[in-house]
Amino acid sequence: MRIAVVDIGGTNIKSGIWEDGEIKQTRETATNAKLGSGHVMETLVGILEEIRDFQAVGISTAGQVDTEKGMILYANDNIPGYTGTRIKETLEERFHVPVAVQNDVNSAAVGEAFYGAGRGAKDFLCLTYGTGVGGAIVIKGEVYNGAGYSAGEFGGIITHPEDRKPEADIFSGCYERYASTTALVKRVSESFPELVSGREIFARIGVPEVKNLIDQWILEIVYGLVTLVHIFNPSLIVLGGGVMEQEYVVGRVKELLREHIMPSFWNVEIVSAKLGNTAGMLGAAKEVQKLMENEKKKS
DSSP states (O other), X not given: OOEEEEEEOSSEEEEEEEETTEEEEEEEEEXXXXXXXXXXXXXXXXXXXXXOOOSEEEEEESSEEETTTTEEEEOOTTSTTOTTOBHHHHHHHHXXXXXXXXXHHHHHHHHHHHHSTTTTOSEEEEEEESSSEEEEEEETTEEOOOTTSOTTOGGGOBSOGGGOOTTTOTTTTBTHHHXXXXXXXXXXXXXXXXXXXXXXXXXXXXXXXXXXXXXXXXXXXXXXXXXXXXXXXXXXXXXXXXXXXXHHHHHHHHHHHHHHSOGGGTTOEEEEOSOGGGHHHHHHHHHHHHHHHHHHHHO
């Protein structure tokens, strides 16, 4: 089976074909997100028209997703007007094939569950660190969506209640304001304005002052994980996002987490995600396969 898979992000749209357990013919297209939902959907349709010859479509996308209707329940202003976009309905009417739509972090977690760092684990948590902090709860190989398809919003854990001002910023005082890659860059650039990306910051980790700021940020990562470990008692936590490719970060997280949790929780394993940019597309392929299997059972 050939499944067209697309991962819609705020900066780029990654696409390809899933066939025989692999992603092939991968490409990236600029999202131009600020042009709004209509432009993004036009771009998506254009990508699929170029792929051609597929029997199903799997979509991984930014935003909170109603997986049954395949629509965006909520998205921030990174893609204006994206909230309410009916992706599944639009694509099924245009291409006449089954379409599954899932949140990007959830898709990445499913990808890791079947092909990557979570393979062989029945249950695990997945967190991604980037512009914000995304999360997913995987139980027996499937994402737990919650009552409103929005479970796993780990970026909303309150780690600094003294900074809460929800009337101005619903995420004020919350985990993602301190533990995201954006938060790291903000922290470091206040002292080193020339360092404007995670890559540049870690290239200077040999500078004691920079390393100290990185260590402060890693402690913020640990604060959120302490809460999750004590609530879920997971055997495995998968940490994703480009910054987690830094061995120093994951190693330090492991060391500090052990100091901050009860000994009865020390069995939790902390690992980096393995699939990189293909995780969301692999997960999207798995989601549409599950959709088709369920439809087959009903008929």
